[in-house]
Amino acid sequence: MSAEFSVTRPCRLRDVPHWDIETDVIVVGFGAAGACAAIEAAQASAAVTLLELASGSGGTSALSGGEIYLGGDGGTPAQRQAGFVDDTEDLYRYLLMAGGPDADQDKVRLYAEGSRTHHDWLVEQGLVYKNTYLPERMMEPETDDCLIWSGSEEAWPFSASAKPCPRGHTPQWVGWGGGRMLMDVLAARVVKLGVDVRYDSRVLALIADEADAVHGVVARIDGRLHFARARKGVVLCAGGFAMNRDMVRRHAPGLLRANEPIGSPGDDGSGILMGMSVGGAAIHMDQAFVSLPFYAPESLIKGVFVNERGQRFINEDCYHGRIGHHIMQQLGDRIYLLVDSATYQPPAEFTRIGIAAAGETWEEVEHDLGLPQGTLSATVSVYNRHAAEGADPLFHKAAKWLQPLVEPPFVALDCRVDYAFYPHFTLGGLDTLPTGQVLTEKRTPVRGLYAAGRTACGLPRWGGGYSSGMSLADATFFGRQAGRHVAGLDIS
Secondary structure (H helix, E strand, O other): OHHHOEOOEOEEHHHOOOOOEEEEEEEEOOOHHHHHHHHHHHHOOOOEEEEOOOOOOOHHHHHOOOOEEOOOOEOOHHHHHOOOOEOHHHHHHHHHHHOHHHOOHHHHHHHHHHHHHHHHHHHHHOOOOOOOEOOOOOOOOOOOOOEEOOOOOOOOOHHHOOOOOOOEEOOOOOOOOOHHHHHHHHHHHHHHOOOEEEOOEEEEEEEEOOOOOEEEEEEEEOOEEEEEEEEEEEEEOOOOOOOOHHHHHHHOHHHHHOOEEOOOOOOOOHHHHHHHHOOEOEEOOOOEEEOOOOOOOHHHHHOEEEOOOOOOOOOOOOOHHHHHHHHOOOOOOOOEEEEOOOOOOOOOHHHOOEEEEEEOOHHHHHHHOOOOOOOHHHHHHHHHHHHOOOOOOOOOOOHHHOOOOOOOOEEEEEOOOOOOOOEEEEOOEEOEOOOOEEEEOOOOEEEEEEEOHHHEOOOOOOHHHOOOOHHHHHHHHHHHHHHHHHHOOOOO
């Protein structure tokens, strides 16, 4: 019976035979964005029904490290305890640069000014931070420590515009995977507030009138079709589209070169498609986080990345996601990380980064890689000459990471795009106001429709500026904005 409904076409209000569920707010998706939207709407005295496709809460948020990008207003407790002062304007400038050419200034400003308070709100919900600092560069802590450098804060060009400060906050959780703890905390709060949570619930279509104002959803719940009315509005928090390879092929075909989509099965683009079905505009659908997690060990940051022409293309001290973004801009799949015996340590096994060539001279390495004579060796010669003087005039790598590669044997690490570990997820989604209201191509709100998390295009919208923790920062903070705003409306 559900075959007549589609995420790409709304069910018209006049065709609704009856209402099986009537509530104020319907939230679609029980990840971090959906949980925070539900919490805020319920705290504003709205009746909330939360529909989740899976049999439990979490979504992609639960698969993450739980890291949230936080700071400003002088610093969080973890930042202050580590001796950092994080000015709101520095956070604002960094996030503005990280958002790329089309950064949403209004969202960046709102988040920069509210980030410190948002930290306190998360703690009030029950999230625990140890408030300890790890200065080493890493993917995420394997201990239960909190504060890490999770982006390109210390790297050019970001460091030239905003005072560097570590802002990655991981909850007190031993080992990777703190996202599960984050979601358990938020889910417990959702339940305590009396939200009507329905698991095993697939939303099939939005319900809209002839003017495309949204009045509810059609959902299959426990195998039975339900027509659910939302008196105030619907909040789409259904994830991105990394797992929908047809959508990836249509909107971000470059991602087909990468081999490790990150997400849950729910990241199928259905929320974005539903928003588009009633006139919502999808923006930056070509953008994605693509990483090559080549550190730790952090000594590898002192190496040099080259493409199949033997040329450098990035300052290696920036965030691994920015490295991945620039790798994807290179012609061909052959990418190498050049190190010498002083800087070499084996990359983590999961990265699938092996040794492509080794030699007693860079000319030998160049020859073994099949590169034209004088290409790679000239690149290393220029780098070494300037690195010995503590400078990198071509790419502005910070002095602390500059070390001439002069101790044999010399090694080229194999970072081929079609073999090494290149995890990725999408950043594009529905265009929204800071309130979460979904916008049309003319940037007018679609009445009764909101979006947050990866269903929306929020703070992280450019692969070249992404930092770990931005997705959960965006999902939790702007999920809250959507929940508060929708609870204040009535479209009946």
